[in-house]
Amino acid sequence: MYLLDIKDITYRVKEKEIFSGLSLAIEPEEVHAILGKNGTGKSTLAYLVMGCESYIPTSGVILFEGKIINDLKIHERAQLGITLAWQEPVRLEGISVRDYLTLKKKERNPSIYLEMVGLSPELYLNRIMDKSLSGGERKRIELASIVALEPKLAVLDEPDSGIDMLSIQDIINVINVLKKNGAAVLLITHREEIAKIADRASQICNGKIICSGDPQMVAQYYKSRKCEVCIAGVCAYV
Protein backbone atom coordinates (compact mmCIF):
# COMPACT_ATOMS: atom_id res chain seq x y z
CA MET A 1 0.00 0.00 0.00
CA TYR A 2 1.18 3.50 -0.77
CA LEU A 3 1.66 5.91 2.08
CA LEU A 4 0.33 8.83 0.07
CA ASP A 5 -1.78 8.24 -2.98
CA ILE A 6 -2.99 11.27 -4.91
CA LYS A 7 -5.48 10.10 -7.50
CA ASP A 8 -6.43 12.19 -10.46
CA ILE A 9 -7.04 15.47 -8.66
CA THR A 10 -8.14 18.72 -10.19
CA TYR A 11 -7.84 21.97 -8.37
CA ARG A 12 -8.88 25.41 -9.45
CA VAL A 13 -8.35 28.86 -7.94
CA LYS A 14 -10.75 31.37 -9.39
CA GLU A 15 -10.53 30.89 -13.17
CA LYS A 16 -7.16 29.23 -13.17
CA GLU A 17 -6.96 25.45 -13.27
CA ILE A 18 -3.77 24.58 -11.43
CA PHE A 19 -4.14 20.79 -11.51
CA SER A 20 -6.04 18.88 -14.12
CA GLY A 21 -5.84 15.22 -13.27
CA LEU A 22 -2.65 15.05 -11.23
CA SER A 23 -1.70 11.68 -9.78
CA LEU A 24 1.23 10.88 -7.55
CA ALA A 25 1.95 7.99 -5.22
CA ILE A 26 4.61 7.77 -2.54
CA GLU A 27 5.78 4.67 -0.69
CA PRO A 28 6.56 4.66 3.03
CA GLU A 29 10.08 5.98 3.67
CA GLU A 30 10.40 7.19 0.10
CA VAL A 31 12.04 10.54 -0.60
CA HIS A 32 10.24 11.94 -3.59
CA ALA A 33 11.46 15.13 -5.23
CA ILE A 34 9.10 17.47 -7.07
CA LEU A 35 10.53 19.63 -9.82
CA GLY A 36 8.79 22.34 -11.76
CA LYS A 37 9.06 25.89 -12.91
CA ASN A 38 7.88 28.83 -10.80
CA GLY A 39 4.13 28.93 -10.66
CA THR A 40 3.49 25.33 -11.76
CA GLY A 41 1.72 24.51 -8.51
CA LYS A 42 4.34 22.85 -6.30
CA SER A 43 3.35 24.79 -3.19
CA THR A 44 -0.30 24.30 -4.07
CA LEU A 45 0.31 20.55 -4.06
CA ALA A 46 1.90 20.84 -0.62
CA TYR A 47 -1.15 22.73 0.73
CA LEU A 48 -3.53 20.18 -0.77
CA VAL A 49 -1.67 17.35 0.95
CA MET A 50 -1.58 19.22 4.29
CA GLY A 51 -5.23 20.31 3.97
CA CYS A 52 -4.78 24.05 4.32
CA GLU A 53 -7.91 26.18 4.38
CA SER A 54 -9.68 26.25 1.01
CA TYR A 55 -7.25 23.71 -0.49
CA ILE A 56 -9.66 20.91 -1.27
CA PRO A 57 -9.48 19.16 -4.64
CA THR A 58 -12.40 19.89 -6.96
CA SER A 59 -12.31 16.26 -7.96
CA GLY A 60 -10.16 13.23 -7.26
CA VAL A 61 -9.01 11.84 -3.92
CA ILE A 62 -6.02 12.00 -1.65
CA LEU A 63 -5.39 8.80 0.29
CA PHE A 64 -3.09 8.44 3.27
CA GLU A 65 -2.40 4.89 4.41
CA GLY A 66 -5.38 3.83 2.35
CA LYS A 67 -7.86 6.30 3.89
CA ILE A 68 -9.36 9.25 2.02
CA ILE A 69 -8.25 12.42 3.75
CA ASN A 70 -9.89 15.02 1.46
CA ASP A 71 -12.18 16.21 4.25
CA LEU A 72 -9.72 16.17 7.13
CA LYS A 73 -8.50 19.42 8.69
CA ILE A 74 -4.81 20.24 9.01
CA HIS A 75 -4.50 19.12 12.62
CA GLU A 76 -6.35 15.89 11.89
CA ARG A 77 -3.89 15.14 9.10
CA ALA A 78 -1.03 16.12 11.41
CA GLN A 79 -2.33 13.61 13.94
CA LEU A 80 -2.13 10.95 11.22
CA GLY A 81 1.54 11.81 10.77
CA ILE A 82 1.55 14.37 7.95
CA THR A 83 3.39 17.64 8.37
CA LEU A 84 4.52 20.55 6.23
CA ALA A 85 7.42 22.98 6.26
CA TRP A 86 6.21 26.06 4.41
CA GLN A 87 8.31 27.74 1.77
CA GLU A 88 8.17 30.93 3.87
CA PRO A 89 7.93 29.95 7.55
CA VAL A 90 5.90 32.31 9.74
CA ARG A 91 7.19 34.42 12.61
CA LEU A 92 5.71 33.88 16.04
CA GLU A 93 5.93 36.62 18.61
CA GLY A 94 6.73 35.64 22.18
CA ILE A 95 7.39 31.98 21.37
CA SER A 96 10.91 30.74 22.01
CA VAL A 97 12.70 28.24 19.83
CA ARG A 98 12.58 25.89 22.82
CA ASP A 99 8.77 26.25 23.08
CA TYR A 100 8.41 25.72 19.36
CA LEU A 101 10.45 22.52 19.29
CA THR A 102 8.50 21.06 22.22
CA LEU A 103 4.97 22.21 21.37
CA LYS A 104 3.45 18.78 21.72
CA LYS A 105 6.15 16.94 23.62
CA LYS A 106 7.18 19.12 26.55
CA GLU A 107 9.51 16.52 28.02
CA ARG A 108 11.73 16.19 25.00
CA ASN A 109 15.22 17.63 24.69
CA PRO A 110 15.18 20.12 21.81
CA SER A 111 18.96 20.55 21.58
CA ILE A 112 19.68 17.60 19.32
CA TYR A 113 17.29 18.91 16.68
CA LEU A 114 18.97 22.30 16.60
CA GLU A 115 22.40 20.73 16.30
CA MET A 116 21.08 18.69 13.40
CA VAL A 117 20.35 21.85 11.41
CA GLY A 118 23.66 23.47 12.30
CA LEU A 119 22.44 25.83 15.04
CA SER A 120 24.00 25.95 18.48
CA PRO A 121 21.43 25.25 21.24
CA GLU A 122 23.15 27.67 23.63
CA LEU A 123 22.69 30.51 21.18
CA TYR A 124 19.27 29.65 19.82
CA LEU A 125 17.08 27.79 22.34
CA ASN A 126 15.99 30.98 24.08
CA ARG A 127 15.69 33.12 20.98
CA ILE A 128 12.20 34.29 20.13
CA MET A 129 10.71 33.17 16.81
CA ASP A 130 9.93 36.73 15.72
CA LYS A 131 11.39 39.14 13.20
CA SER A 132 14.76 39.05 14.96
CA LEU A 133 15.62 35.67 13.40
CA SER A 134 17.12 35.79 9.93
CA GLY A 135 15.32 34.05 7.07
CA GLY A 136 17.83 31.20 6.93
CA GLU A 137 17.80 30.72 10.71
CA ARG A 138 14.03 30.55 10.64
CA LYS A 139 14.13 27.95 7.84
CA ARG A 140 16.57 25.82 9.80
CA ILE A 141 14.44 25.95 12.93
CA GLU A 142 11.43 24.91 10.89
CA LEU A 143 13.32 21.88 9.62
CA ALA A 144 14.44 21.04 13.16
CA SER A 145 10.81 21.21 14.31
CA ILE A 146 9.74 18.87 11.52
CA VAL A 147 12.31 16.26 12.54
CA ALA A 148 11.18 16.61 16.17
CA LEU A 149 7.61 15.76 15.15
CA GLU A 150 8.69 12.33 13.90
CA PRO A 151 6.20 12.40 11.03
CA LYS A 152 5.31 9.63 8.63
CA LEU A 153 5.19 12.10 5.78
CA ALA A 154 7.09 15.37 5.73
CA VAL A 155 6.27 17.80 2.96
CA LEU A 156 9.23 20.14 2.58
CA ASP A 157 8.55 23.13 0.35
CA GLU A 158 11.93 24.35 -0.88
CA PRO A 159 13.83 23.54 2.33
CA ASP A 160 16.97 24.83 0.61
CA SER A 161 15.69 28.31 -0.24
CA GLY A 162 17.43 30.96 1.82
CA ILE A 163 20.07 28.49 2.99
CA ASP A 164 23.61 29.53 2.14
CA MET A 165 25.47 27.48 -0.43
CA LEU A 166 27.91 26.02 2.06
CA SER A 167 25.14 24.61 4.22
CA ILE A 168 23.23 22.59 1.65
CA GLN A 169 24.73 19.50 3.28
CA ASP A 170 22.81 20.38 6.49
CA ILE A 171 19.57 20.12 4.54
CA ILE A 172 20.60 16.83 3.00
CA ASN A 173 21.43 15.52 6.48
CA VAL A 174 17.99 16.49 7.74
CA ILE A 175 16.31 14.64 4.90
CA ASN A 176 18.42 11.58 5.63
CA VAL A 177 17.54 11.72 9.32
CA LEU A 178 13.85 11.96 8.49
CA LYS A 179 14.20 8.94 6.28
CA LYS A 180 16.17 7.02 8.88
CA ASN A 181 13.38 7.75 11.38
CA GLY A 182 10.91 6.15 9.01
CA ALA A 183 9.46 9.20 7.31
CA ALA A 184 8.63 9.65 3.66
CA VAL A 185 9.51 13.06 2.28
CA LEU A 186 7.77 15.02 -0.44
CA LEU A 187 10.65 17.24 -1.37
CA ILE A 188 9.95 20.35 -3.41
CA THR A 189 13.17 21.84 -4.69
CA HIS A 190 14.82 23.80 -7.48
CA ARG A 191 18.27 22.42 -6.76
CA GLU A 192 19.60 19.45 -8.59
CA GLU A 193 22.04 18.46 -5.86
CA ILE A 194 19.15 18.14 -3.43
CA ALA A 195 16.83 16.37 -5.86
CA LYS A 196 19.65 13.89 -6.50
CA ILE A 197 19.39 12.38 -3.04
CA ALA A 198 15.73 11.45 -3.58
CA ASP A 199 14.64 7.91 -4.33
CA ARG A 200 12.40 9.16 -7.09
CA ALA A 201 11.44 12.45 -8.65
CA SER A 202 8.53 13.89 -10.60
CA GLN A 203 8.20 16.93 -12.78
CA ILE A 204 5.01 18.96 -12.66
CA CYS A 205 3.98 20.78 -15.79
CA ASN A 206 0.68 22.07 -17.02
CA GLY A 207 -1.26 20.74 -14.03
CA LYS A 208 0.02 17.19 -14.29
CA ILE A 209 3.01 15.04 -13.49
CA ILE A 210 4.68 14.74 -16.87
CA CYS A 211 7.74 12.76 -15.95
CA SER A 212 8.50 10.44 -13.04
CA GLY A 213 11.37 8.16 -12.15
CA ASP A 214 15.04 8.26 -11.26
CA PRO A 215 15.89 11.78 -9.99
CA GLN A 216 18.88 12.23 -12.31
CA MET A 217 16.82 11.28 -15.30
CA VAL A 218 13.93 13.55 -14.32
CA ALA A 219 16.32 16.43 -13.63
CA GLN A 220 17.87 15.90 -17.04
CA TYR A 221 14.48 15.88 -18.69
CA TYR A 222 13.45 18.98 -16.74
CA LYS A 223 16.57 20.86 -17.85
CA SER A 224 16.06 19.94 -21.47
CA ARG A 225 12.46 21.13 -21.58
CA LYS A 226 11.71 23.12 -24.66
CA CYS A 227 9.07 25.39 -23.23
CA GLU A 228 9.98 28.51 -21.27
CA VAL A 229 6.37 28.99 -20.39
CA CYS A 230 4.20 25.95 -20.26
CA ILE A 231 2.10 25.43 -23.37
CA ALA A 232 0.20 22.20 -23.04
CA GLY A 233 1.01 19.45 -25.47
CA VAL A 234 4.71 19.89 -26.14
CA CYS A 235 5.70 17.41 -23.47
CA ALA A 236 5.21 14.05 -25.09
CA TYR A 237 7.00 12.20 -22.31
CA VAL A 238 4.78 10.53 -19.77
Next chain:
Amino acid sequence: MSELKELMKVFGESGGDNSILAREDIAHFVASGHKILSTRATEGLKIQAEETDTGIAARVRVLEGIVIKNPVHLCFGILHKKGIQEIRMNIQIERGASVRFIAHCIFPKAEKVRHIMDAVVEIGEDAEMRYSEVHYHGPYGGIEVIPKAVVKVGKNGRYFSDFSLITGRVGKLGIDYAVEAGENAIIELIARVFGHGDDRISIKEKVALDGENSRGLIKTRVALEDKAEAEVTGITQGNAAGARGHVDCMEIVKDSAVAKAIPIVNVTHPLAKVTHEAAIGSVDKRQLETLMAHGLTPEEAVDVIVKGILK
Protein backbone atom coordinates in the same frame (compact mmCIF):
# COMPACT_ATOMS: atom_id res chain seq x y z
CA MET B 1 -5.69 34.59 59.12
CA SER B 2 -4.31 38.11 59.36
CA GLU B 3 -4.97 40.45 56.49
CA LEU B 4 -1.28 40.49 55.61
CA LYS B 5 -1.10 36.70 55.55
CA GLU B 6 -4.20 36.50 53.44
CA LEU B 7 -2.94 39.08 50.97
CA MET B 8 0.42 37.34 50.71
CA LYS B 9 -1.32 34.05 50.10
CA VAL B 10 -3.11 35.47 47.07
CA PHE B 11 0.12 37.19 46.13
CA GLY B 12 1.86 33.81 46.06
CA GLU B 13 -0.97 32.20 44.14
CA SER B 14 -0.83 34.90 41.50
CA GLY B 15 2.83 34.25 40.83
CA GLY B 16 4.52 36.40 43.49
CA ASP B 17 7.37 35.18 45.67
CA ASN B 18 6.13 35.00 49.26
CA SER B 19 9.55 34.84 50.85
CA ILE B 20 10.42 38.46 49.98
CA LEU B 21 8.70 39.94 53.05
CA ALA B 22 11.10 38.22 55.38
CA ARG B 23 14.21 39.26 53.49
CA GLU B 24 16.13 42.13 54.98
CA ASP B 25 17.91 42.92 51.75
CA ILE B 26 14.65 43.41 49.85
CA ALA B 27 12.55 46.52 50.36
CA HIS B 28 8.78 46.30 50.28
CA PHE B 29 5.58 48.15 50.88
CA VAL B 30 2.29 46.37 51.37
CA ALA B 31 -1.12 47.97 51.71
CA SER B 32 -4.58 46.47 51.83
CA GLY B 33 -7.52 48.80 51.36
CA HIS B 34 -6.71 51.90 53.38
CA LYS B 35 -4.25 50.17 55.69
CA ILE B 36 -0.49 49.94 55.52
CA LEU B 37 0.33 46.36 56.50
CA SER B 38 4.06 46.14 56.17
CA THR B 39 6.94 48.24 54.97
CA ARG B 40 10.70 47.94 54.80
CA ALA B 41 13.21 50.32 53.30
CA THR B 42 16.80 49.53 52.46
CA GLU B 43 19.78 51.85 52.42
CA GLY B 44 19.30 54.87 50.20
CA LEU B 45 15.58 54.23 49.82
CA LYS B 46 13.12 56.41 51.75
CA ILE B 47 9.49 55.43 52.04
CA GLN B 48 7.13 57.86 53.75
CA ALA B 49 3.58 56.69 53.76
CA GLU B 50 0.32 57.51 55.45
CA GLU B 51 -3.18 56.18 55.46
CA THR B 52 -5.85 58.48 54.07
CA ASP B 53 -9.68 58.32 54.12
CA THR B 54 -9.75 56.58 50.79
CA GLY B 55 -6.39 54.85 50.59
CA ILE B 56 -2.69 55.53 50.89
CA ALA B 57 -0.43 58.47 50.19
CA ALA B 58 3.23 57.62 49.79
CA ARG B 59 6.46 59.39 49.01
CA VAL B 60 9.27 57.21 47.74
CA ARG B 61 12.78 58.50 47.21
CA VAL B 62 15.91 56.81 45.96
CA LEU B 63 18.81 58.97 47.01
CA GLU B 64 21.46 60.33 44.73
CA GLY B 65 23.82 57.74 43.28
CA ILE B 66 22.17 54.81 45.05
CA VAL B 67 21.85 51.67 42.98
CA ILE B 68 19.31 49.34 44.54
CA LYS B 69 20.21 45.82 43.60
CA ASN B 70 17.12 43.85 44.52
CA PRO B 71 13.75 44.88 43.12
CA VAL B 72 11.54 46.84 45.50
CA HIS B 73 8.21 45.08 45.89
CA LEU B 74 5.00 47.01 46.16
CA CYS B 75 1.79 45.19 46.89
CA PHE B 76 -1.62 46.80 46.83
CA GLY B 77 -4.93 45.07 47.13
CA ILE B 78 -8.43 44.77 48.40
CA LEU B 79 -9.43 41.39 49.71
CA HIS B 80 -13.12 42.16 50.13
CA LYS B 81 -15.81 42.07 47.48
CA LYS B 82 -16.38 45.79 47.75
CA GLY B 83 -14.19 48.75 48.42
CA ILE B 84 -12.17 51.62 47.19
CA GLN B 85 -8.43 52.12 47.25
CA GLU B 86 -6.83 55.29 46.13
CA ILE B 87 -3.04 55.28 46.02
CA ARG B 88 -1.24 58.60 45.66
CA MET B 89 2.41 58.05 44.96
CA ASN B 90 5.20 60.48 44.58
CA ILE B 91 8.37 58.83 43.37
CA GLN B 92 11.70 60.57 43.08
CA ILE B 93 14.75 58.88 41.66
CA GLU B 94 17.63 61.22 42.29
CA ARG B 95 20.59 61.82 40.02
CA GLY B 96 22.51 58.67 39.11
CA ALA B 97 20.25 56.40 41.17
CA SER B 98 18.76 53.22 39.85
CA VAL B 99 15.87 51.07 41.01
CA ARG B 100 13.41 48.48 39.88
CA PHE B 101 9.90 48.28 41.31
CA ILE B 102 7.66 45.30 41.01
CA ALA B 103 4.09 46.21 41.87
CA HIS B 104 1.44 43.60 42.49
CA CYS B 105 -2.14 44.77 42.45
CA ILE B 106 -4.44 42.11 43.78
CA PHE B 107 -8.22 42.13 43.91
CA PRO B 108 -9.16 38.46 43.97
CA LYS B 109 -12.81 38.75 45.01
CA ALA B 110 -13.67 42.07 43.38
CA GLU B 111 -17.36 42.49 42.70
CA LYS B 112 -17.61 46.22 43.27
CA VAL B 113 -14.13 47.57 43.72
CA ARG B 114 -12.48 50.77 42.61
CA HIS B 115 -8.70 51.13 42.54
CA ILE B 116 -7.07 54.37 41.60
CA MET B 117 -3.35 54.85 41.23
CA ASP B 118 -2.16 58.36 40.85
CA ALA B 119 1.59 58.55 40.45
CA VAL B 120 3.91 61.46 39.92
CA VAL B 121 7.39 60.30 39.04
CA GLU B 122 10.55 62.28 38.65
CA ILE B 123 13.67 60.60 37.31
CA GLY B 124 16.83 62.65 37.65
CA GLU B 125 19.85 63.01 35.42
CA ASP B 126 21.55 59.67 34.66
CA ALA B 127 18.97 57.89 36.81
CA GLU B 128 17.00 54.80 35.92
CA MET B 129 13.67 53.41 37.01
CA ARG B 130 12.07 50.17 35.93
CA TYR B 131 8.50 49.64 36.92
CA SER B 132 6.59 46.42 36.38
CA GLU B 133 2.99 46.27 37.45
CA VAL B 134 1.14 42.98 37.50
CA HIS B 135 -2.60 42.91 38.15
CA TYR B 136 -4.92 40.17 39.23
CA HIS B 137 -8.59 41.08 39.38
CA GLY B 138 -10.20 37.71 40.04
CA PRO B 139 -12.91 35.96 38.05
CA TYR B 140 -15.88 38.33 38.44
CA GLY B 141 -14.96 41.45 36.51
CA GLY B 142 -16.51 43.69 39.15
CA ILE B 143 -13.72 46.20 39.33
CA GLU B 144 -12.69 49.53 37.97
CA VAL B 145 -8.98 50.25 37.81
CA ILE B 146 -7.61 53.64 36.89
CA PRO B 147 -3.81 53.82 36.81
CA LYS B 148 -2.57 57.30 36.08
CA ALA B 149 1.04 58.41 35.94
CA VAL B 150 2.85 61.58 35.03
CA VAL B 151 6.54 60.93 34.56
CA LYS B 152 9.41 63.33 33.95
CA VAL B 153 12.72 61.88 32.85
CA GLY B 154 15.87 63.99 33.05
CA LYS B 155 18.94 64.09 30.88
CA ASN B 156 20.35 60.59 30.16
CA GLY B 157 17.59 59.16 32.34
CA ARG B 158 15.79 55.91 31.62
CA TYR B 159 12.26 54.81 32.34
CA PHE B 160 10.89 51.39 31.53
CA SER B 161 7.38 50.44 32.50
CA ASP B 162 5.58 47.21 31.95
CA PHE B 163 1.91 46.76 32.80
CA SER B 164 0.37 43.34 32.63
CA LEU B 165 -3.10 42.00 33.29
CA ILE B 166 -3.38 38.67 31.58
CA THR B 167 -4.95 36.29 34.09
CA GLY B 168 -8.54 36.51 35.21
CA ARG B 169 -11.00 39.21 34.29
CA VAL B 170 -10.08 42.82 33.66
CA GLY B 171 -13.29 44.62 34.57
CA LYS B 172 -12.97 48.22 33.62
CA LEU B 173 -9.47 49.50 33.01
CA GLY B 174 -8.44 53.04 32.20
CA ILE B 175 -4.69 53.50 31.90
CA ASP B 176 -3.47 57.04 31.41
CA TYR B 177 0.30 57.53 31.28
CA ALA B 178 2.17 60.62 30.17
CA VAL B 179 5.94 60.77 29.99
CA GLU B 180 8.24 63.68 29.20
CA ALA B 181 11.69 62.71 28.00
CA GLY B 182 14.72 64.97 28.43
CA GLU B 183 17.94 64.99 26.45
CA ASN B 184 19.19 61.48 25.60
CA ALA B 185 16.49 59.93 27.76
CA ILE B 186 15.14 56.48 26.94
CA ILE B 187 11.48 55.62 27.51
CA GLU B 188 9.79 52.28 27.06
CA LEU B 189 6.13 51.72 27.88
CA ILE B 190 4.77 48.23 27.50
CA ALA B 191 1.22 47.13 28.28
CA ARG B 192 -0.28 43.68 27.91
CA VAL B 193 -3.92 42.98 28.62
CA PHE B 194 -6.24 40.05 27.96
CA GLY B 195 -9.93 40.98 28.03
CA HIS B 196 -12.83 38.58 28.48
CA GLY B 197 -16.59 38.76 29.08
CA ASP B 198 -17.73 42.36 28.93
CA ASP B 199 -14.40 43.83 30.03
CA ARG B 200 -13.77 47.41 28.94
CA ILE B 201 -10.18 48.45 28.33
CA SER B 202 -8.89 51.90 27.61
CA ILE B 203 -5.17 52.48 27.33
CA LYS B 204 -3.78 55.92 26.69
CA GLU B 205 -0.04 56.37 26.69
CA LYS B 206 1.79 59.49 25.69
CA VAL B 207 5.48 60.11 25.26
CA ALA B 208 6.76 63.62 24.62
CA LEU B 209 10.28 63.46 23.26
CA ASP B 210 11.27 66.94 24.33
CA GLY B 211 15.03 66.42 24.71
CA GLU B 212 17.55 66.07 21.93
CA ASN B 213 18.29 62.46 20.94
CA SER B 214 15.63 61.11 23.28
CA ARG B 215 14.10 57.74 22.46
CA GLY B 216 10.60 56.44 23.02
CA LEU B 217 8.79 53.17 22.44
CA ILE B 218 5.16 52.48 23.21
CA LYS B 219 4.30 48.84 22.79
CA THR B 220 0.81 47.52 23.44
CA ARG B 221 -0.43 43.97 23.17
CA VAL B 222 -4.10 43.28 23.71
CA ALA B 223 -6.06 40.08 23.24
CA LEU B 224 -9.83 40.13 23.45
CA GLU B 225 -12.51 37.49 23.52
CA ASP B 226 -16.26 37.25 24.17
CA LYS B 227 -17.70 40.77 24.17
CA ALA B 228 -14.66 42.58 25.48
CA GLU B 229 -13.77 45.95 24.03
CA ALA B 230 -10.51 47.86 23.93
CA GLU B 231 -9.34 51.22 22.75
CA VAL B 232 -5.62 51.87 22.62
CA THR B 233 -4.24 55.34 22.08
CA GLY B 234 -0.50 55.67 21.67
CA ILE B 235 0.77 59.20 21.33
CA THR B 236 4.34 60.14 20.57
CA GLN B 237 5.59 63.65 20.00
CA GLY B 238 8.96 64.31 18.44
CA ASN B 239 9.88 67.78 19.63
CA ALA B 240 13.67 67.88 19.40
CA ALA B 241 16.54 67.13 17.07
CA GLY B 242 17.48 63.46 16.93
CA ALA B 243 14.37 62.35 18.83
CA ARG B 244 13.21 58.89 17.75
CA GLY B 245 9.89 57.40 18.67
CA HIS B 246 7.89 54.34 17.75
CA VAL B 247 4.34 53.26 18.56
CA ASP B 248 3.63 49.56 18.14
CA CYS B 249 0.15 48.26 18.83
CA MET B 250 -1.14 44.78 18.22
CA GLU B 251 -4.63 43.61 19.12
CA ILE B 252 -6.05 40.16 18.53
CA VAL B 253 -9.81 39.72 18.59
CA LYS B 254 -11.95 36.61 18.94
CA ASP B 255 -15.71 36.08 19.15
CA SER B 256 -17.56 39.40 19.11
CA ALA B 257 -14.86 41.46 20.76
CA VAL B 258 -14.14 44.94 19.47
CA ALA B 259 -10.70 46.54 19.23
CA LYS B 260 -9.64 49.99 18.26
CA ALA B 261 -6.15 51.48 17.93
CA ILE B 262 -5.40 55.15 17.63
CA PRO B 263 -1.73 55.87 17.06
CA ILE B 264 -1.02 59.58 17.11
CA VAL B 265 2.38 60.70 15.97
CA ASN B 266 3.23 64.32 16.04
CA VAL B 267 6.54 65.80 14.97
CA THR B 268 7.36 69.46 15.64
CA HIS B 269 11.09 69.36 14.92
CA PRO B 270 12.40 68.66 11.40
CA LEU B 271 15.15 66.40 12.73
CA ALA B 272 12.85 64.24 14.83
CA LYS B 273 11.31 61.02 13.54
CA VAL B 274 8.38 59.04 14.84
CA THR B 275 6.96 55.87 13.31
CA HIS B 276 4.00 53.69 14.14
CA GLU B 277 2.51 50.32 13.34
CA ALA B 278 -0.84 48.91 14.36
CA ALA B 279 -2.24 45.51 13.60
CA ILE B 280 -5.73 44.54 14.62
CA GLY B 281 -7.40 41.38 13.55
CA SER B 282 -8.17 37.81 14.29
CA VAL B 283 -5.37 35.34 14.79
CA ASP B 284 -3.06 35.15 11.77
CA LYS B 285 -4.13 32.26 9.54
CA ARG B 286 -0.66 31.18 8.56
CA GLN B 287 0.50 31.10 12.17
CA LEU B 288 -2.55 29.03 13.03
CA GLU B 289 -2.00 26.62 10.15
CA THR B 290 1.66 26.21 11.03
CA LEU B 291 0.86 25.24 14.60
CA MET B 292 -1.89 22.91 13.42
CA ALA B 293 0.58 21.23 11.06
CA HIS B 294 2.57 20.59 14.23
CA GLY B 295 -0.39 18.68 15.65
CA LEU B 296 -2.09 21.35 17.77
CA THR B 297 -5.87 21.62 17.63
CA PRO B 298 -7.20 24.99 16.43
CA GLU B 299 -8.03 25.91 20.04
CA GLU B 300 -4.57 24.98 21.31
CA ALA B 301 -2.99 26.88 18.44
CA VAL B 302 -4.93 30.08 19.19
CA ASP B 303 -3.97 29.73 22.82
CA VAL B 304 -0.26 29.45 22.00
CA ILE B 305 -0.41 32.47 19.68
CA VAL B 306 -2.30 34.67 22.14
CA LYS B 307 -0.03 33.70 25.05
CA GLY B 308 3.00 34.44 22.89
CA ILE B 309 1.77 37.89 22.01
CA LEU B 310 1.01 38.69 25.65
CA LYS B 311 4.39 37.44 26.84
